[in-house]
Amino acid sequence: MDKKYTKEFEPGFTPLTVCEEASRCLLCLDAPCSKACPAGTNPDKFIRSVRFRNFKGAAETVRENNALGAICARVCPTEKYCQKGCSRSGIDRPIDIGRIQRYVTDFESSAKMDILKAGKENGKSVALVGSGPAALQAAVSFRTLGYAVDVYEKEKVLGGMLRLIPEYRLPDAIVDEEIKRIEKLGVKFHTGCLVGKDVSVADLKAKHDAVVLAPGYSYGKMLPLFEGNKYVVSAVDFLREVKAKKGDVKVPSNVLVVGGGDVAMDVVSTLKLLGVPHVTDVVYEQFSEFKASKKELEGAQKLGVTIMDGFVPAHVEGNVVSFAHREIKSEVKIEAELIVLAVGQYPDVSGLGVELVKGEVNIGKPYYTNDPKVFVCGDIAHSKYDKTVVGGVRTGKEVALYVNAALGGK
């Protein structure tokens, strides 16, 4: 098998190149990078630590602010956040903050640092439903505050959507290591346990002082036109399978992908790295309004994916799909051996006792539900943060503070 899918696509910095990159940093006064990080990872401080050769201090800054620092370093759409306002852009291009963070967290790992510390036990306990980014961060934030934490995950593997991000962007080994760190803090994980079926929310409420629901947007949306079509798979299912099998899957030579978000880019790039010669991506948005991060779009284009923007599916006949352009009078017909739908995800909250409006729980009070003992975080929490890993991390940090306040903590 070709190893392209399992090898990290972007090479990491070396001790030499990370110092070069850190020395490009202008160490500015009111650093826009730190203001823009949803997780509060504080790039301005950790880059300064690298600049002044305090790599361990840099690792502390990253880790203490972000329990998924090594993951965010690899998957964060930095151009939308920390790198967006970088003062260095006034000279040439922003600092490659993600990659510096990756060096720092790799350093942390190779130096076997144990930075996270649990707080003094406060005698209270919290149940977390789901083990995606938001729940993992919440678990750490709760442990830091001294809560006992139990995580209930429906799948056999922990990590939620992190197990969908392709191996070339986020190796499983990195996710495993982050989770191991969290386990070391004393978080108890229960896998293969679907809350609402295997155990009820009422049971969890009886056992714990608070329950936090973080089921995530784990299911791929279907479009009515494609319903029941045997050639169609959802992006979520496709990515999960490829990752679980480390790329050892059979794929045909001609694949059509529908969708233009980051998940769609993961699908098309994965297909290319698996050696599929013909990958055609048809996207509702035009390039000027594209949803996927620039980095992922550029990556897909470099790999030779054919991307047609501005088209909507109009007619489906088995494995032949006709698309019409949204603005100009123009049609295209594509025949493929496999069709992957990457048109969004949705959560399943059945049995969890919450109602969703536009996919979110929103009772006008952040992270609260109508049940005073039940809270939400991650994708289903109504917040101003994007439904990305780093957005999840932020909600995980915040929900811990809200729950702590509700339970009378300081």
Next chain:
Amino acid sequence: MVKKDLSITFLGVKFPNPFCLSSSPVGNCYDMCKKAYEVGWGGVVFKTIGPKSYFIDEVSPRFDKLNKENTPFVGFKNMEQIAEHTLEENLRDLRKLKEEFPDKVLIASIMGNDEETWEDLARKVTECGADMIELNFSCPQMTSHAMGSDVGSNAELCKKYCQAVRRGTKLPFMAKMTPNITDMVPVAKASLEGGADGIAAINTIKSICNIDLDKKVGLPIVDGKSAISGYSGKAVKPVALRFIQQMRTAPGLENLEISGIGGIETWEDAAEFILVGAKTLQVTTGIMQYGYRIVEDMCNGLMHYMEEQGVDHLEDLVGLANKNIIPAENLNRDYIVRPNIDLDKCVKCGRCYISCYDGGHQAIEWDAEKREPSCNTDKCVGCLLCGHVCPVGAIKPGKISIKPGRKCKAEDIKL
């Protein structure tokens, strides 16, 4: 976050950590020192206070810097003299700082122009509550030759002024020495004989940093002219380490208490000064370039270093390197260590070949076909210049060969 006790006792005064502002533009007034304390500096050497009669009149502009390739501030040149505020203002600021920051260390730097003014200034700053005094024997850009580095290169004057200061105060005090001298030991000893309790070293090095090629004048240009003045920053660190090491190893000075100064900007620099015998550390240039915030990484990095070294008291690291810095004639000259070239790391730039040919012994050979270096061990003298120029660290010390007729064993050699 790592937590280690960085406190250290120097001249009988306990510092919360060894990092101090040096007497310079960075500690020029109450507001600056207040901010520095708040950011985490353990002590402040307030900008040198001079006699009332000496009028401070500065030039504009007054700085220059040395760059190398894309690195600015390799070295820094400064023409500022001592505090330009009035004596009353300076004394008021000292008093206020001590009142508001009783747990931080406040050191008053003074400079007289005769015995009477030295004694008087010592008395005045003592009354303000300073914890310690530093005698500025070393500013190289004073407009009076009775002051500054002309004093620090004259043992007799050092002793006389220390005696004067001793008459004016009971506080511990240190003499800040100039590096514009061949041997610092005699002046340091003279200062101690005069009553000084310790030494601060080094002040800046007399310099001309750059010449403007069109105008044919040194920089900075002051109305078409320039003057020699003090050079500092990373470039002077090796000079500072050498002076400190020489003082600490001079007979009779083994326990000399030293405040180290000269190009410190990282925790690694700080650790180096401590390992050659400095107990406290003073910084200016790093702050002028980056701000007081650099102390955060110096403190944190030093704590991590203590953790790695298994040391609980900073004191335990002081001077540890000195026994390993010995006269050149006492070094082991029985062996040659030749380079080991890691071809997996090598990016095939050929810089090792160029430097070995033009600056070494023509021992690195270049396979033009493969674009690959190798070492001809017959020609190689083991200077390892190649390793220093390699941009990717692919060349490391390799095999040790014992020179013919020598008794030493390769396995006993410590690289």
